Amino acid sequence: MKRGIIFEEQDVNEDSTARAEFSRRGLQGVPAFLIGDQVVVGFDRQKIESLLDYSIVGCNECNARMRVPKNKGNIIVTCPKCRNKFKMST
Numbered sequence: 728m729k730r731g732i733i734f735e736e737q738d739v740n741e742d743s744t745a746r747a748e749f750s751r752r753g754l755q756g757v758p759a760f761l762i763g764d765q766v767v768v769g770f771d772r773q774k775i776e777s778l779l780d781y782s783i784v785g786c787n788e789c790n791a792r793m794r795v796p797k798n799k800g801n802i803i804v805t806c807p808k809c810r811n812k813f814k815m816s817t
């Protein structure tokens with residue numbers, strides 16, 4: 728892939744840890760991409776790129792994980808779980 732994305736390739740036929748991860752998530756089709764906490768089955772480029780425009784951050788109050796957009800400068804994030812608001816730079 729372009730864009731200098733670092734990703735780890737795992738071969739489910741060779742790697743039992745990857746295979747366990749796949750079956751735990753109920754995945755059958757390959758390739759599948761694990762991006763943050765989202766799974767994309769098949770090479771759905773548009774979906775993959777839209778997920779890559781976000782990063783996963785943890786709420787500093789309740790530790791909930793949420794997706795925030797990248798490259799938006801300083802933003803205020805509202806936690807969907809506890810409504811905590813915090814500033815962050817993206």
Ligand SMILES: [Zn+2]
Binds near residue numbers: 787788789809
């Ligand atoms: Zn929270």
